[in-house]
Amino acid sequence: MPNVEDLTERVRAFAHERDWQQFHTPKNLAMALAGEVGELLAELQWLTPEQSAQVMADPELGPRVRAEIGDVTIYLVRLADVLGIDLVQAALAKLADSATRYTVEAARGRADKIKDA
Amino acid sequence: MPNVEDLTERVRAFAHERDWQQFHTPKNLAMALAGEVGELLAELQWLTPEQSAQVMADPELGPRVRAEIGDVTIYLVRLADVLGIDLVQAALAKLADSATRYTVEAARGRADKIKDA
Amino acid sequence: MPNVEDLTERVRAFAHERDWQQFHTPKNLAMALAGEVGELLAELQWLTPEQSAQVMADPELGPRVRAEIGDVTIYLVRLADVLGIDLVQAALAKLADSATRYTVEAARGRADKIKDA
Amino acid sequence: MPNVEDLTERVRAFAHERDWQQFHTPKNLAMALAGEVGELLAELQWLTPEQSAQVMADPELGPRVRAEIGDVTIYLVRLADVLGIDLVQAALAKLADSATRYTVEAARGRADKIKDA
Numbered sequence: 001m002p003n004v005e006d007l008t009e010r011v012r013a014f015a016h017e018r019d020w021q022q023f024h025t026p027k028n029l030a031m032a033l034a035g036e037v038g039e040l041l042a043e044l045q046w047l048t049p050e051q052s053a054q055v056m057a058d059p060e061l062g063p064r065v066r067a068e069i070g071d072v073t074i075y076l077v078r079l080a081d082v083l084g085i086d087l088v089q090a091a092l093a094k095l096a097d098s099a100t101r102y103t104v105e106a107a108r109g110r111a112d113k114i115k116d117a
Numbered sequence: 118m119p120n121v122e123d124l125t126e127r128v129r130a131f132a133h134e135r136d137w138q139q140f141h142t143p144k145n146l147a148m149a150l151a152g153e154v155g156e157l158l159a160e161l162q163w164l165t166p167e168q169s170a171q172v173m174a175d176p177e178l179g180p181r182v183r184a185e186i187g188d189v190t191i192y193l194v195r196l197a198d199v200l201g202i203d204l205v206q207a208a209l210a211k212l213a214d215s216a217t218r219y220t221v222e223a224a225r226g227r228a229d230k231i232k233d234a
Numbered sequence: 235m236p237n238v239e240d241l242t243e244r245v246r247a248f249a250h251e252r253d254w255q256q257f258h259t260p261k262n263l264a265m266a267l268a269g270e271v272g273e274l275l276a277e278l279q280w281l282t283p284e285q286s287a288q289v290m291a292d293p294e295l296g297p298r299v300r301a302e303i304g305d306v307t308i309y310l311v312r313l314a315d316v317l318g319i320d321l322v323q324a325a326l327a328k329l330a331d332s333a334t335r336y337t338v339e340a341a342r343g344r345a346d347k348i349k350d351a
Numbered sequence: 352m353p354n355v356e357d358l359t360e361r362v363r364a365f366a367h368e369r370d371w372q373q374f375h376t377p378k379n380l381a382m383a384l385a386g387e388v389g390e391l392l393a394e395l396q397w398l399t400p401e402q403s404a405q406v407m408a409d410p411e412l413g414p415r416v417r418a419e420i421g422d423v424t425i426y427l428v429r430l431a432d433v434l435g436i437d438l439v440q441a442a443l444a445k446l447a448d449s450a451t452r453y454t455v456e457a458a459r460g461r462a463d464k465i466k467d468a
Contacts, residue, residue, distance in 0.1 A: 001205075002205055002206075006205070010212060014215070017225075018226070025166040025167075025169050026169040030154070034155070034158055037150055040150075041151055044144045067214075069196070069207050071208075073207060073211075083173050090183050092119060094187030094190075104134050109136040110135075111140050
């Protein structure tokens, strides 16, 4: 099964083959990431929360959401590669930080305590 | 080394311990993802492309960018978990699709050919 | 009552007094706009649709949402000023275009018909 | 010349004629706004800052950027209408607040002082 490192190499090769390194600054890639997240939002924006929970069962919407998630992942992986950041390590570090700020006792069932996780 | 599956389980446990499943609909998580990407953009918005390429060497900005990448990753992993999507597979599928739409010959060095990859 | 033109001049003066024109390229301002929209999303992300409809009545959230709307407006006005675009005219032109694509008959009560308006 | 109030009424009539009030919660409209800002970013993401400053002179990109600005404005105006917020007043209030936080003396030519304006 391919993992994030494999994906990172594949995306890097894809970009290099097309001589796109010149466009792939962190600034540009962050914009591209935001653009793809915008497309993801557009697929979900008019759904109720309940409809959104069933979106993958919809034969038309499901594949579109999956494709948008794929695009978001591609740009996030590419951005992390260019920045020299290990995505999983960065996320685990942030999660450890959040665990101290949002303790189970204080945050249980409280939406206003989950700004960052 | 922890991988995406490990991270997915850790984020899921983090949410369940705090009884946050009720807030974690795909719609809400997509909004949270967009919010975190917005924070990432805010760190890079006034930098030149060249400055952005060196951002990780900055003792103040580097850790902030890494933390934002961590937050984005957490929400993307959580969203994929809730949707039942394998992030790496979804990205590889999209990359294969992009390879047919943006052939090396047609896309080499052309920024206007890279809307989706 | 001040109008959009007055606001545009005030925002422009604010930027010029601080010698910020150098940072205010369309690219950078679009990123800043996206960052502010991200902050707006963060205020609404965990609310139910019904709660979001009452958000201005909340003594804590209401002023925060209003402040984020203010920030979004400031950057949109500034971006339009730098691009030489009249916001109201651009919106009316797009609305006229949408009226032909989403006729009342075809679009009534259909969320899937409202991707662009 | 139509102003923001006229635009607000036109957008409201457009939505009501199509019975779209049911979809136009603040939460949904904020997502739609973010989606449109994402499309705007996509038009600018691969441009250099210098190219972005000339984008309106491009016969293909210029009209596309103007259309995206139109879409962003439509959703911002609609969101403000639904929230009962006066856009110009909200922006002026925020600008007055920023003037005290970013004094001309402290902020002149300093990008790191302009997170919020």
